[in-house]
Amino acid sequence: MTRRRPAAAVGVLVALGLIIQPAPAQVTLEDVVMRSMEITADLRPVPYREVCERPPGSPPSAVQCRATSSGSLKGKTVAQLQVTSPTPVSTLRVFIEPAYKLTVTGSVTVNARAEGPYQVLIFSPALAPNATFTLTFEYEGQTDPVYESFIWVGAGDLYPVLVSPFGDFYSPNRSTIKTTVTVPAGYLLASSGQMTRREAGATLVYSWDGVQPVASVGVVGGKTYNAMTRKAGDLGLTLLLPPNTSTFADPIADFTLKAAQYYSRVLYPFPFNDLVVLAAPFGRALLGVGYPGLMMITEEAFTGGRSGDLARDSFRLLTVAHEAAHTYFPHQTSGRGVAAGWLSEGFAEYLGLMAVEAVLGQAAFRKELDENRAWYGRVGGSDRAIAAYTFVNRGPEWSAVVYAKGAFILHMLRFVVGTEIFQKILQTHAVNFRSQSVRVDDFVRVASEVAGQDLSWFFRLWIHERVLPDYAVGDVTSAPADGGFRTTARIRNQGSGAMPVDILFETEGDERVTRRVTVGTRAEAEVTVITPRPVRRVEADPDKWILQANYTNDASVVRQNR
Secondary structure (H helix, E strand, O other), rough: OEEEOOOOEEEEEEEOOOOOOOOOOOOOOOEEEEEEEEEEEEOEOOOOOOEOOOOOOOOOOOOEEEEEEEEEEEEEEEEEEEOOOOOOEEEEEEEEEEEEEEEEEEEEOEEEEEEEEEEEEEEEEOOOOOOOEEEEEEEEEEEOOOOOOOOOEOOOOOEEEEOOOOOOOOHHHHHEEEEEEEEOOOOEEEOOOOOOEEEEOOOEEEEOOOOOOOOOOOOEOOOOOOOEEEEOOOOOEEEEEEOOOOOOHHHHHHHHHHHHHHHHOOOOOOOOEEEEEEEEOOOOOOEEEEEEEEEEEHHHHHOOOOOOOOHHHHHHHHHHHHHHHHHOOOOOEEOOOOOOOOOHHHHHHHHHHEEEEEEEEHHHHHHHHHHHHHHHHHOOOOOOHHHHHOOOOOOOOOOHHHHHHHHHHHHHOOOOOOOHHHHHHHHHHHHHHOOEEEEEEHHHHHHHHHOOOHHHHHHHHHHHHHHOEEEEEEEEEEEEEEOOEEEEEEEOOOOOOOOOEEEEEEEEEOOOEEEEEEEEEOOOEEEEEEEOOEEEEEOOOOOOOOOOOOOOOOOEEEEEEE
């Protein structure tokens, strides 16, 4: 649900050897899921203070700063849960801020013990299949950031979250959520949907009653924020801005509304009538965070952006469109089991790219797609199969794999089935599984049914295996034949993975003839065309649909045998 900034671009990807791994079994059920939560919290913000130090012997630019102040939160969550395991459940993992003092009581006998970053709940006797029960969590302590200038509390801070056996925390927490937050007077807060506000002496009480099941919710705001409102059709937009951050507010508002309208066309109507975007004091390493109907975008997008990625409209649009897409994935349709991260971040990144294509055109889309290609190129070779990554089992290459490669998996699926069918796949998946948690197998089934072909081979390659093709044009011969010219090209895949690839034959009269061929791992294929004019150039994957290890050997000039 966060978007991180890729580092500087590189030219080609690192070649991978073929490492075939057995497809991990998909979990069929979570052990326990939340059906509803009622959260009440009292926030006590403090002024932000920090200390900045330069390590001995380091240059002045190496100054490191850390916060020395921390606000406090006192909260209570009453959760209704249901056992979905076919066998009795005796333990359950919960994550909440480790520094909190926590007590857990319930309609069943439960004890809690700390285990690493989690609290393990132990039930005695074990919970029977299909049992429903209530747990009450009461917690308090210091947390970041709860400051006068910036407040952000969400999953694990504002309320406890269940963690699935695969390490994801979206699918077991799909629930309706009622939130009530109190703060001292003078603070402007926002959450998903429409928050109501009332004064109670020197205290403000904010409430939000979510009627749809969502995967998580956050509350954000601060003392110095001001609200700007916009409207497009039935969708109302509120920008929450601290002082001196409105330079690019209008284009960000415009991009956000256009992204939401685009998703309403290609998926289904935007799930909320109100959308909030807050300018957050993030650095460039964290560009945004998306909750259902609530987004935080780095202040640099609103104020700076005059150099680097944020100078580009296409990157600014991609940043907000990615976070807007999270209202659909994972908050309307969340992932579970293997590749749950891809079902969130990979989907949001490619939907964001599609929004760039729809709003700013092909050139902008290609630019940002190539940035993702280069982003993954920096880690290709040190990554694992995408099915191996969970939200708690990441590694340093996680973002590049799940975001950038994850987006390319959908881009390559679009190549295999065509744009029209691809968009129908996305829409069918989103509509059929709205307010549900899904597995990769569910998406594979929908994709195969809509496309009218078995696509399990594609997902086996790109989700469960670790492959990277490298197409090269080998010998090309051309000679007069049949009143035209017969041209034969040898196409080699010097990498791994049996993907279809387009082969372009370009004639002297600028005629373009394309043939599609599948070339397996370390294999080659022969492609022949007859054209009215001599072919002068042959190129594999001319539109660069496919992730490759090397893009410098894709084309060859043709010699003519007269």
